[in-house]
Each structure stands twice: as structure tokens, then as C-alpha cells.
Amino acid sequence: MERSLFPGYTIGEDSYEDIGNICRRFGSKAVIIGGKKALAAAEQKIKNAMEGSGISSIGTFWYGGEASLENMDMLRPEAEKADMIFSVGGGKAIDTCKVLAHELDKPFFTFPTIASTCAACTSLGIVYHPDGSLREYSFSKVPPNHIFIDTEIIANAPSRYLWAGMGDTMAKYYECTTSSRNDMPLHSDSMGIALSSMCAAPIVRFGEKALRDCERHEVTTELTEVILAIIVSTGFVSNFVQVDYTTGMAHAMYNGFTILPSTEANHHLHGEVVSYGILVMLTVDKQYEERDKIYAFNRSIGLPTCLKDIDAALEDLPAVTDKALKGIDVRVWPYTVDQQMLIDGVMELEEYDRERKS
Numbered sequence: 001m002e003r004s005l006f007p008g009y010t011i012g013e014d015s016y017e018d019i020g021n022i023c024r025r026f027g028s029k030a031v032i033i034g035g036k037k038a039l040a041a042a043e044q045k046i047k048n049a050m051e052g053s054g055i056s057s058i059g060t061f062w063y064g065g066e067a068s069l070e071n072m073d074m075l076r077p078e079a080e081k082a083d084m085i086f087s088v089g090g091g092k093a094i095d096t097c098k099v100l101a102h103e104l105d106k107p108f109f110t111f112p113t114i115a116s117t118c119a120a121c122t123s124l125g126i127v128y129h130p131d132g133s134l135r136e137y138s139f140s141k142v143p144p145n146h147i148f149i150d151t152e153i154i155a156n157a158p159s160r161y162l163w164a165g166m167g168d169t170m171a172k173y174y175e176c177t178t179s180s181r182n183d184m185p186l187h188s189d190s191m192g193i194a195l196s197s198m199c200a201a202p203i204v205r206f207g208e209k210a211l212r213d214c215e216r217h218e219v220t221t222e223l224t225e226v227i228l229a230i231i232v233s234t235g236f237v238s239n240f241v242q243v244d245y246t247t248g249m250a251h252a253m254y255n256g257f258t259i260l261p262s263t264e265a266n267h268h269l270h271g272e273v274v275s276y277g278i279l280v281m282l283t284v285d286k287q288y289e290e291r292d293k294i295y296a297f298n299r300s301i302g303l304p305t306c307l308k309d310i311d312a313a314l315e316d317l318p319a320v321t322d323k324a325l326k327g328i329d330v331r332v333w334p335y336t337v338d339q340q341m342l343i344d345g346v347m348e349l350e351e352y353d354r355e356r357k358s
């Protein structure tokens with residue numbers, strides 16, 4: 001037996017007004033759990049929307065700062081008292097509530113306050129140790145019951161999250177279509193692969209305008225389209241496809257760069273480094289037309305196009321590419337990937353970048 005569940009979503013500046021309509025059938029008591037900044041931005045608006053909706057809050061709690069089992073233990077007694085969990089924030093706050101909800105078999109609703117990942121839409125939870133290092137993936141087939149996307153709150157969040165989120169979102173299309181190239185995907189994988197086209201094209205089309213709008217804290221059609229690509233399209237792809245199709249060479253390169261103190265120290269974001277990885281991937285794979293398109297896009301909004309942009313250097317490449325191949329990212333790929341292939345791709349891209357900038 002194979003069951004597929006999909007989250008619904010409500011998007012708009014007044015999306016929280018839909019809380020009563022959507023949540024009432026699951027009970028009347030909600031616990032609100034989130035990040036500190038996220039709660040500061042959204043808690044009052046959620047509470048205002050809950051008034052007269054038939055749903056009341058049994059309390060608001062900080063998720064603890066890390067998506068750890070320790071924080072889930074801390075929150076469990078509160079979550080047990082509620083009929084449903086409202087999780088408010090970015091990836092880690094949402095994943096904390098997600099894993100807890102799975103464990104307690106409670107309905108859970110997500111309220112993303114930034115658009116940087118698809119965590120608000122996915123069934124997969126990522127669990128960390130208290131020190132921030134990766135602990136495990138918490139696999140599940142149960143996504144959030146519904147996503148409430150308040151575009152006004154996201155437009156008022158730092159635009160840097162949206163900027164990096166666009167890089168991670170575009171990767172979903174290129175990695176998914178390339179990983180699966182030599183396979184014969186069946187229905188669920190095929191659905192995800194087909195939907196992944198919604199992860200790159202809208203970003204390239206609307207991304208530059210969306211970023212400017214976010215910087216001006218203005219909700220526009222373009223910003224809304226990009227938010228939907230980052231949170232909803234990518235989340236659906238992730239829920240549909242097997243894990244090997246959700247990652248690939250761009251993420252392998254990202255993992256490689258995580259060993260560099262210079263990349264870490266300059267606070268380059270995940271999606272930012274992934275967007276550089278896409279360029280390497282498209283160069284290695286000789287998808288030059290796409291590479292040139294994404295290169296131009298990255299340049300237009302200041303995403304990286306060369307090693308220097310992520311504080312890396314040629315001499316780092318042996319160590320970076322060694323680390324890149326240690327993960328599972330290119331375990332399923334149309335050809336065997338070796339270090340030299342990645343190094344050659346980076347060198348070729350450096351050359352292209354130099355030409356374009358001279």
C-alpha cells in the first residue's frame with residue numbers, strides 16, 4: 001500500500017484569517033511554538049486571527065533554538081495538552097514541531113515567517129545535536145496539514161533569506177532532472193520531476209524584481225510567485241521524489257565548501273553556496289545554455305559566480321572536492337563523479353567568469 005498526503009496552503013497578507021476555516025475540524029486548542037524573531041513578527045497577528053475562529057491558544061513557547069531531540073523533550077508536555085501544533089518560523093523551528101507532531105500523532109500547521117527553505121511544506125524533518133551538527137533525517141510521509149503563508153511578514157523579513165532561498169530552490173530542478181536522467185521514474189517520482197520545472201523558471205523570471213520588492217518590504221505579484229516557488233513548489237517536489245532525486249552535484253559542492261573556515265566565517269548561506277554549485281554542476285554536465293542563463297541570473301542579483309565570491313580559492317579544491325564526494329548527493333547520478341571532474345568544472349567556470357567580467 002502506498003499513501004500520499006499533500007498539504008494545502010493559504011497565501012496572502014491576510015492568510016491567517018483562514019485559520020478557523022482550516023483548523024476547526026481538528027479541535028479547538030492550539031499550542032504556538034516558534035523562533036523568537038518569528039514569534040515577534042507573527043504571534044499577535046495569529047492571535048488576532050484566532051479571535052472568534054473557534055480555535056484558542058493554550059500558550060506560546062520558544063522552540064529552544066535548535067531542532068534537537070532535547071528541545072522536543074522540553075516541548076512535549078505542552079504539545080500533549082493541545083489538539084494541534086502551530087509552528088512559526090524558519091526551517092529549524094518548523095522541523096522541531098514537525099518531528100514532535102509525527103511522534104505525538106497531532107495535526108500540525110506551519111506559519112513560515114521567512115522564505116528560505118521548503119521546510120514548511122515537507123514531511124521530512126532534519127534533526128540536529130544541541131551543538132548544531134547534523135544528527136539525523138527524520139523520514140515521514142506526513143506533511144503539515146496546511147501552510148499559512150503571510151506575504152506581508154515575509155516581505156518584512158531580511159531579504160537575504162529570500163536571496164539565498166532562490167539558489168536552493170533552483171537547484172531542486174537541475175538536481176532532480178539530472179539525478180533521474182537514466183532511470184525510469186514511476187508515478188510519484190515522475191510527479192515530482194515534472195513539478196520541479198516550477199522551481200527554476202519562476203525564479204529566473206521573477207527573482208530579480210522579487211528581491212527588490214522584498215528589500216522595499218512591498219508585497220507584489222513577483223514576490224508572491226517567488227515565495228510560492230521556494231516554499232510550495234520545492235516542498236511538493238521533495239514530498240514526491242525519492243531522496244536521491246532531491247539532491248545532487250550542487251549540494252555535493254555545498255557540502256565540500258562547508259569544510260572551509262573562510263566560507264563559514266563570512267557567513268555564506270546554504271542556498272547562496274548551492275547556487276554556485278548549480279553553475280559547477282551545469283558546467284560539468286555541459287548544459288551550457290542553462291549554465292549561461294543561471295550565471296546571468298546569479299550576477300543580476302549578486303549570487304556567487306566564482307570561487308572568490310564564496311571566499312574559496314583554487315588551492316582549496318582538492319580538499320573541497322574530496323569532502324563533496326563523501327556524502328550521498330551524487331550516489332544516484334547519470335555517471336560516476338570523481339574529484340577531477342569537479343575540479344575541471346570549477347576551473348572551466350572560473351575561466352568563463354573571467355571572460356564575462358573582462
Ligand SMILES: [Zn+2]
Pocket residue numbers: 168251270271274
Ligand atoms: Zn539545500
